Amino acid sequence: MGLIFDGIKQAFHLMFILDPEVLGITLLSLKVSGSATLISLFFGISVGTAVALNQFPGRRFAVSLINTGMSMPPVVVGLFVTIMLWRNGPMGFLELLYTPTAMIIAQAVIATPIITGITLAAMQQLPQNLRLQILSLGATRLQMVLLLVREARLPLLAAIMAGFGGVISEVGASIMVGGNIKGYSRVLTTATVMETGRGNFDVAIALSIILLLFAFLVNAVLTMVQQRERPK
Amino acid sequence: MTTPPPLQEPPALELKDLVLRRGDALLDIPALFLAEGHVLSLIGPNGAGKSTLLLAVASLLKPQRGSLVFKGQKIDLKHDAFAYRRRLAMVFQEPLLFDTTVYANVAAGLKIRGMGKAESEKRVARNLERFGIAGLAGRSARKLSGGEAQRTSLARAFATEPEMILLDEPFSALDAPTREALTDDLQRILAETRTTAIFTTHDRWEALRLADEIAVMNDGKIVQVGLPEEVMNQPRDEFVASFVGMETILTGRVVDNREGTLIVSVSGQEVEALGTARPGENVICCIRPENVTISTDHPESRTSARNVFPGRVTKITPLGLFEKVNLDCGFFLVAYVTRQSRENLGLAEGREITASFKATAVHVIKRDK
Numbered sequence: 001m002g003l004i005f006d007g008i009k010q011a012f013h014l015m016f017i018l019d020p021e022v023l024g025i026t027l028l029s030l031k032v033s034g035s036a037t038l039i040s041l042f043f044g045i046s047v048g049t050a051v052a053l054n055q056f057p058g059r060r061f062a063v064s065l066i067n068t069g070m071s072m073p074p075v076v077v078g079l080f081v082t083i084m085l086w087r088n089g090p091m092g093f094l095e096l097l098y099t100p101t102a103m104i105i106a107q108a109v110i111a112t113p114i115i116t117g118i119t120l121a122a123m124q125q126l127p128q129n130l131r132l133q134i135l136s137l138g139a140t141r142l143q144m145v146l147l148l149v150r151e152a153r154l155p156l157l158a159a160i161m162a163g164f165g166g167v168i169s170e171v172g173a174s175i176m177v178g179g180n181i182k183g184y185s186r187v188l189t190t191a192t193v194m195e196t197g198r199g200n201f202d203v204a205i206a207l208s209i210i211l212l213l214f215a216f217l218v219n220a221v222l223t224m225v226q227q228r229e230r231p232k
Numbered sequence: 233m234t235t236p237p238p239l240q241e242p243p244a245l246e247l248k249d250l251v252l253r254r255g256d257a258l259l260d261i262p263a264l265f266l267a268e269g270h271v272l273s274l275i276g277p278n279g280a281g282k283s284t285l286l287l288a289v290a291s292l293l294k295p296q297r298g299s300l301v302f303k304g305q306k307i308d309l310k311h312d313a314f315a316y317r318r319r320l321a322m323v324f325q326e327p328l329l330f331d332t333t334v335y336a337n338v339a340a341g342l343k344i345r346g347m348g349k350a351e352s353e354k355r356v357a358r359n360l361e362r363f364g365i366a367g368l369a370g371r372s373a374r375k376l377s378g379g380e381a382q383r384t385s386l387a388r389a390f391a392t393e394p395e396m397i398l399l400d401e402p403f404s405a406l407d408a409p410t411r412e413a414l415t416d417d418l419q420r421i422l423a424e425t426r427t428t429a430i431f432t433t434h435d436r437w438e439a440l441r442l443a444d445e446i447a448v449m450n451d452g453k454i455v456q457v458g459l460p461e462e463v464m465n466q467p468r469d470e471f472v473a474s475f476v477g478m479e480t481i482l483t484g485r486v487v488d489n490r491e492g493t494l495i496v497s498v499s500g501q502e503v504e505a506l507g508t509a510r511p512g513e514n515v516i517c518c519i520r521p522e523n524v525t526i527s528t529d530h531p532e533s534r535t536s537a538r539n540v541f542p543g544r545v546t547k548i549t550p551l552g553l554f555e556k557v558n559l560d561c562g563f564f565l566v567a568y569v570t571r572q573s574r575e576n577l578g579l580a581e582g583r584e585i586t587a588s589f590k591a592t593a594v595h596v597i598k599r600d601k
Binding site: 137153 | 317389
């Protein structure tokens with residue numbers, strides 16, 4: 001029990017004094033996962049909406065591909081991105097391996113299918129005739145898509161939460177493509193893995209609590225927005 | 233099949249040779265005309281193609297073939313569809329409101345058009361008022377009753393001041409009193425704004441109330457189009473007849489034609505009717521149940537009706553205001569009576585009666601075979 005208690009004490013100490021290393025790790029986590037989520041939002045909402053609204057050959061296959069992607073193991077993504085960015089790999093010339101950028105790429109690859117899948121489901125859940133109704137109100141195609149996205153805003157907020165939650169807690173791909181380099185590509189999860197391996201449970205617990213707190217805060221804010229949007 | 237009615241003004245809408253395949257269903261409209269400011273009601277059973285036709289007129293479904301002329305301008309559905317659509321509005325069976333306030337919903341079409349605030353406010357206020365929902369302006373659209381929601385949807389459509397409005401079964405999801413009130417309001421507003429309108433319904437009474445013209449659809453085709461009284465009283469075929477409430481439909485053969493009065497042999501009995509068929513032709517005689525009179529006197533007693541038949545009551549079905557009485561007079565006959573007169577006559581199943589109807593109440597349709 002002492003181990004946990006000490007860990008929690010140490011954790012609050014580290015957070016309270018704003019330990020520069022812990023702070024740096026936290027900020028990098030935020031930056032990497034936040035950027036990855038933003039990128040995924042762009043691709044996920046576009047692709048999800050496009051697939052939801054259009055009929056094309058191979059659509060069913062595309063949908064099952066997206067759904068499979070939603071449960072893609074992060075280590076597989078890590079492996080794939082590593083190979084792509086490997087010095088002799090197809091995109092090795094970019095020299096991105098073991099950089100935060102590589103981590104953003106990997107995390108975006110993980111989050112995009114999640115956001116695409118939820119967007120797809122959200123758009124398909126809208127009434128069939130809503131599209132026709134919007135067009136008959138005189139909307140251009142772009143206006144129609146924007147209005148539909150606005151109608152699906154509540155489930156889309158869930159998509160953001162799921163995407164962000166997925167990547168902030170992800171460790172496999174981040175270690176593989178980021179390398180867990182101190183002060184450069186070390187994030188909350190990779191640091192926790194390392195400290196646990198070293199037996200530094202107090203630091204590991206501190207990092208875990210920050211991670212939990214963080215996940216909680218982001219989701220609390222989004223939930224608040226989502227619930228406020230609910231009609232009274 | 234449908235010739236343009238004699239009109240003073242050119243038609244607002246003119247469809248020619250329209251063919252649209254949607255799944256297994258085929259919509260085939262050789263011609264359809266709608267005069268400016270007129271209300272056309274499309275009636276027909278589910279799956280008749282009413283909605284498909286409406287969506288095609290709204291340019292929301294692309295026909296394989298055919299032309300659409302709107303106010304004298306031929307609409308190229310590839311290039312002009314968007315500009316054309318902005319001159320129309322459409323209301324569906326579901327209100328399809330946006331998840332925002334009633335006010336913002338009614339303003340939606342104007343916002344889409346980028347209309348200035350002042351003009352938009354004026355129009356929204358006018359239409360909220362018109363549909364009796366001004367008090368709900370700030371309410372969330374998710375918190376409306378079915379009737380309020382459909383009023384909002386109609387106000388949203390009318391706010392764009394459409395040159396033509398398309399209504400796809402706008403009232404069929406509403407309960408009877410709500411539908412009644414809303415039909416009244418719509419009738420008033422259509423007259424007030426003189427908006428050309430097409431609306432679909434499977435309720436013939438609703439169609440009768442709102443429509444200047446009625447088109448009966450079946451199986452992707454317009455079977456008959458005309459003034460309401462024409463369609464109701466002179467159905468072109470058996471399908472239209474049964475759809476517009478001609479409950480008695482008898483098949484027979486003309487045995488004589490005495491200066492316009494036909495003698496039709498129906499199940500061995502002679503029915504007199506007015507018509508133009510020649511002896512030997514096969515015909516269908518349609519009789520509205522409200523035109524059949526039942527009495528318990530003996531057939532010897534004279535009435536002005538030529539068609540007097542003794543028979544027997546086989547079934548009585550209450551239908552709200554009326555009761556439907558099935559009769560067997562050697563042929564099948566349906567009459568409507570009020571509950572009062574049913575009691576006065578002492579009608580009951582098995583009771584012997586005399587049924588009569590005037591020759592003018594019999595509508596004769598020639599059969600192909």
